[in-house]
Amino acid sequence: MKISRSLLQALQRLLGKENVQTDELSLQLNSYDCSQSRHRPDAVVKVTDTAVLPALVRLLAQAKVPFIARAAATNHAGSCAAVQGGVVINVNALDQIYQIHPQQGYADVAPGVVTAQLQAQLQPLGFFYAPDPASEAVCTLGGNLAQNASGARCMKYGNTADNTLQADLVTPQGYCLSLRHDAPGPDWLGLLAGSEGTLGLIQKMRIKILPQPKQVKTFLTTFDSLENAVQTVSDLAAQGLIPRCVEAMDQTTTRAVEDFAHAGYPTEAQALLILELDGTRQQIARDEKLLQALCQARGCQSFTAAQNEEEREKLWRGRRAAYSAMAALAPSVAVGDGTVPRSELAQTLRQVRRILDRYGVRASLLFHAGDGNFHPQIIFDSRNKEQTHRVSKALQEILKACIDHGGTLSGEHGVGIEKRAVMAYQYSRETLHLMGQIKKALDPDNLANPGKILPVGLEGKVTLQEEDHPEVLRLAGEIKRRAGQREKIRVTGTRTQWKTATAADVSARSLNRILDIDKTNYTATVQAGVKVQELLLALKQQGVYAPLPPDYPGTLGGLISQKRCPQLTPCLTGLQVIVPNGDIIDYGGKLMKNAAGYNLCRLFTGACGTLGLITHVTFKIYAKPVEAQLLPWVWPTRENDPWLRAVQDRLDPQHLFLVEENA
Template identity: 55%
Template sequence: MYINAHILQQLQKLLGPENLLTDELSLALHSYDCSLSRTRPDAVALLPNTACVPGVIRLLNQYKIPFTPRAAGTNHAGGCAALKGGVILDFTRLNRLLEINTQEKYAIAEPGLTTAALQEEAARWGLLYAPDPASARVCTLGGNLAQNASGARCMKYGGTADYILEAEWVSPQGQSVWLSRQSAGPDWLGFLCGSEGTLGVFTKICVRLTDEPKHIKTFLVTFPSLQESIQTVTDLAARGIIPRCVEAMDNATTRTVEAYARAGYPADAEALLILELDGQPKQIHMQAAQLEEICRQNHCQTFKAARTEAERQQLWAGRRAAYAATTLMAPNVIVGDGTVPRSKLPQALQAVSQIIRKYQLQAGLLFHAGDGNFHPHLVFDARNRAQAALTARAEQEILRACAQCGGTISGEHGVGVEKRAAMAFMYDAPTLRFMAALKHALDPANLSNPEKIIPVNFAEKAKEQTAPDPAEQALQSQIKARFAAGETSVITGAGSRCKTNSPRALRTRGLNKVVEIDKQNYTATVQAGVHTQDLQARLEAEGVYAAFPADKGTLGGCLAVNAAPAFARQVTGIRAILPDGEIITYGGKVMKNAAGYNLCRLFTGSRGQLGLITQITFKIFAQPQKVQTQNTPQPLWPAPLRAVKAAADPKNLFGVLQEEK
């Protein structure tokens, strides 16, 4: 598109003339990220401070000019590509660490601060910022939040979304709102985390810190085959062992990294694992013995512990250098980012290897194996059009293979534009339609990082919807009839938390099945009407535990009122009936999912005002979990976010919308 001189002058007044760039060199430097996408913006706004951001966005909204947020540009899916031209909002100068509170253990920072800068400052005070993307020295907090990028420690510590306590969010219309996890209502921060700048931007971020473990032990383990190393990871998960990190590499990657970084990796090993434990010395010693036992059962060749902190850092320096090292193999690299249930890792590996052989490609295989997230690096020369086309086709087949294994097309790199079509591999048409409605509700002019995430013509390509079970179908029919008649409903679950005598009550008592307790992946899938005290007894009989309170309430009610925040953080999949009777499905047994808008977090705390939760998939554990409960009032909806309620419930039939005071 073209931006006229009058609008450029107004932007200069807001930013300062020196901070608005329109020269060809600046536009070229902001025309790409780490993906293959190449676009041309019309201008680049170097944001000088956070205070100017709402005004800039309001001006762009006034003239219907699209904008694309950008910081370090490390995105691998074209998330920084200005597909409709417009203005790049460059956040790199907004890089201040504003506060570290060592007593309450939080930090407040601007979005352009690098992840490593926060980690290093927290470490000075004996604290840990747990999310740890491999590009931590370059990538930023705002970029991590936009992609829900979490890195190697996600297996034990959880993802970026779990560490955002509060944030200043600017809507696509330029309205600034302070969001907090302490507020009643949907988990807005969890929902917006991973939205890739398509639903607005963040200008301040408050993150949770934890105590830095005093004892860490890192092991380098080699195997005669990649299959045996990955089977080791599956066996670890099936034993309920949760290391701090589990990273895997194949021989091609190991040799390339060793030549580049001199990390001490044995070049003749067909595969290696980097395993890391933290905690108390006695606990580490016990778990190390279990790790070695499982590794030996899978025919490991060496099992060696780093003897010093320098050796440990050297091992990790190699892993963090993997992308840079791989770029020496060929001019171009596509970095895959599929995630599968950990039990499916061997199957997914076999499928990926077959695809690479089929297209005769050169590739390095890397895994955040502990959480099932793998990053095949497909190397090629983009100047060879035939080779580039084959590589792109192979990448799509790899993503489809992940979805067919019950996984996701993105664990942490996002969807952007390059994986947009692959969203149809994961989601059915009603779910994609709901995501598109959420985007339209918050950004009706389609200006905030437009044309990302939602596939084009998805109704023709979406996966087939899983048929409802009889109890779910009965509720669906009832809800559809009420929607057609314009009749209201009140969702009560079992009536223990939300009490009502309304004849329009919708009760979930028929949704009473424990669908699956999966001790290979340490997940459970349960219908929403199951009582938590009954479910806890069932889990304990299986020797596993979860983080919900054992009371007379239902599991769906527990999530809908966010009675136990620790439980909400463990939810990885959800199924729900919308007020118009459509059924939507999100997530599953994967530990990471950065594909699309996080509907688990959106329904958390919504108290049935967005729909009726019918089924939940969540993490379970080998040890009892601490459970803290809270009483939550009725949701209050901040003005810009009321549009989400209207998108989900256009007739306002599920509960009464309360405006924020």
């Protein structure tokens, strides 16, 4: 694609001639990120005021020119490479921290604010921003949301989606939307997180800030094997202990870091864990005893605590330097991002090592181990085609191994270009088709960061859908039959307000089983027709808890589809749903995080059955009681929600799904 002279002139009038670049150097400098992808744009524009973003996008949309938002470009998947040419929109200059409201617990920021810059301003106020990507010194808050980044503190405090209260978005058509988790209808803000710029440009964010804990204590523990180190993490979860951070490294990593950053890591150990607790002095003292006992039970060689803030910062400086340390050893570094259920970490690790050995490549292994998310960092020389090919094959096999162990190809780095093919290994044809329909509904001209996330050429590659529960198959068959005959479908719940039953009724009431309570991974999988009060009792009998309101008399599916419990939404890690054409969609599972594709848990939370019938869900459970609030139900309306209207029209073009407004 080439940019027309008339469009270039219009861009120059809008942004200033000095902010529109088409020289070869500028195009080459904006053709890559931290991945191996290289795609040259046709122009680069620098935006210095968020107010011009809508007009800029409208100009590009009218000309049908693709656009790609770019800031620090620290992602590892080619997410901001201009795969179809077009215009790179550089937002680095949008670095304003508008307001910080400690008493209200939020800050208003522009998308180009560097994460560490915000942390530095919060620190004197006694507050902090929970997500802490290792690249915090350069990565931006808008980029964090686009990739749904997390970092070491994710196990306790969640990812960027969980810590973003609102995002003002410029859609691919150039109009403005304000997305909030608590707005009626689907959790569009949750869907935006991790969408990699394919649904629009982030104009402004309101992020959650937290008071700094009364005390933080950091520990360095060494082990004779990486398997024992990561197995300790599963033991922590099984005991219900949730540290502030749990990071693991193998010996290759620690030796590279020591040579590069001199963090004080013992290089003779095969593996180490950096563990951190926060809270009151009494809480930390109690948790430290359990932490040390669990490490010793796995044969730890040493268990030491940082004695002061300087020692603590030195340990973390080493962890943050891990990528740079490996980059100092070779011209190129390829970084993987697979995530598995915590109970599968040790077994997956053994398979990963076999893959690395088979392809003859050298890699360091480091983990956000508390979340089952690990990053193999393979060093090589990208100028060597044969070597590059082996690295690419090894990474693909590693990601497939993660999927085989119930995991995902990405926990926080996203899909971009480089992992698109593996999406067809992770998801069924039906699930990928749904993700494609979301993109088409919200960006019909395919202008916002096109060519990302979704695989190309599915025939013969896509994962086959597994056989399902007979009742789910019956319901799917009934919905498919009615869709084919254009019959209306009325979705009802256990507390239906309809006065009479009709042949059009479809309900998950018959799906009323608790499928699994997993106290190793601390997840539960439950059919949608199970009543919340019965579920709470069953969990309590197992000594575990979930953020479920005890005063809600309906079913779990109803609670989620109505989005009446805000504490439950971020705990959802997987779901199955039957969409209006009768397809069965499976997404996620026993994963603490999943950045592979659009977050379908967030799409169907709050949709009130307008987009499909939820059949079962997987969610996090806890060893201690957790807060649960029951909110009034607000019915979502098509007139007030353009995204709901667009997605409904795409998934249910005949408008066959009827939903009761007082369920």
